[in-house]
Amino acid sequence: MTAPKRKKARANGDGTVYQRKDGRWEAAGYVLAPGSTRKRIRVYGSSRKEALAKLTEKIAASNRGVPIVTAQGSLAAYLTYWLENVAVHYLRETTHTRYTAVIEQYLIPGLGRKKLARLTAKDIRTWLNELRTVCQCCARGIDARRKPDAQTGRRPRCCALGQCCHKRLSPVTLAYIHSVLKSALEHAVREEEIPRNVARNVRTGTPRPRRFNPLTTDEARQFLTAAQGHRLAALFELALRTGLRKGELLGLRWEDLNLDAGTATIRRTLQRTRTGGLTTLPTKTISSERRIALSASCVTSLRAHRERQARERDRTGSVRQGSGHVFTRPDGHPIEPATLTRHFNALLRDARLRPIRFHDLRHSTATLLLEQGVELVVIKELLGHAHIGVTATVYAHVRLRLQRQAIDLLGHALRDRSESTAKPDDGEDPPVCAAPVH
Known part of the structure; x- marks a missing residue:
């Protein structure tokens, strides 16, 4: 009787692969972790081939010097890894700079000590609520770092002297901070470090669009x-x-x-x-x-x-x-x-x-075109918006003059004929009309 052929043993450093009692396959191996240390990680798959492919990919990245952040590490370590090894490859440099500022100024000081695997929606919501009420000048020492004015000799005031200026973050800034965290955690979900993106379960509310000042x-x-x-x-x-x-x-x-x-x-x-x-x-x-x-x-x-x-x-x-x-x-x-x-x-x-602002010239163009009754799709193509919904949301406002014309038009239609002193409509005069709004 011929003995069954044994599977070829994996080389030292290639990790191990085996089937769990629940039917899934698990692969484990050592990879480079933040701080130039090595850590044993585990990945899972529905088949031996899938689990082995995931482990091989992580070991290959580790061999290239890219540290692997696991869910057991801190959120600060993961955000730093995400900025330096992931986001830098698909974000524009200016966007990457803004993301870096948000992570260094807000996310790491506020949530950085939390374990990535233990971060909850409640943690994020509680932190955002605190961030909404805290004076940033006091929290970050902005006023204390200001240098005295060489011409006037004025020194820092308000928070540095115990007189809080109540400089709080705007709803737009809070929404932006939340979106950066969601983007980072979304990548952790794709890499199967965490099962779900808990930041998606936090509602920050829709901030009012920024008021702009187009030229008349x-x-x-x-x-x-x-x-x-x-x-x-x-x-x-x-x-x-x-x-x-x-x-x-x-x-x-x-x-x-x-x-x-x-x-x-x-x-x-x-x-x-x-x-x-x-x-x-x-x-x-x-x-x-x-x-x-x-x-x-x-x-x-x-x-x-x-x-x-x-x-x-x-x-x-x-x-x-x-x-x-x-x-x-x-x-x-x-x-x-x-x-x-x-x-x-x-x-x-x-x-x-x-x-x-200089950007308000762009708003002026769209607003003046709207006032002339130009279709939104034409304005979208001119301004280079990705979707007409962007154009409609930002520029589909109606000036007070156009609102008054629309209201006057409705009032003319609803006016009691017996109260009108004008001669009866014989069909020769054109109807009252307002500038079209699209």
């Missing part, structure tokens, strides 16, 4: 008049007439423009990052990469701007090729986003207009 029609005309003669007049006009984002305007290259056809192709954005400095990046989303139509006024301004740019290049006597950007400094280098903001604020002061 008269203010928009005043702004365009004040921009005439400014070195960046074409940029300001393009911003107001097309709603392009600041980074999209600064990242625009001459090769992206077809002035004869009156079109512009938006392919990139210019931003300052922590590691790369002033960097050209892809657009915010896939939908943000688009081609838009330019008005005749914008085409004329851009042609004049190109001539001005050529004169500046000749005046500097530089033989170096320019950066190719449409809007540059006099020396041909790209413009810093912060520098553009300073030019914009100075222009508002010169025009005696109320202070608004």
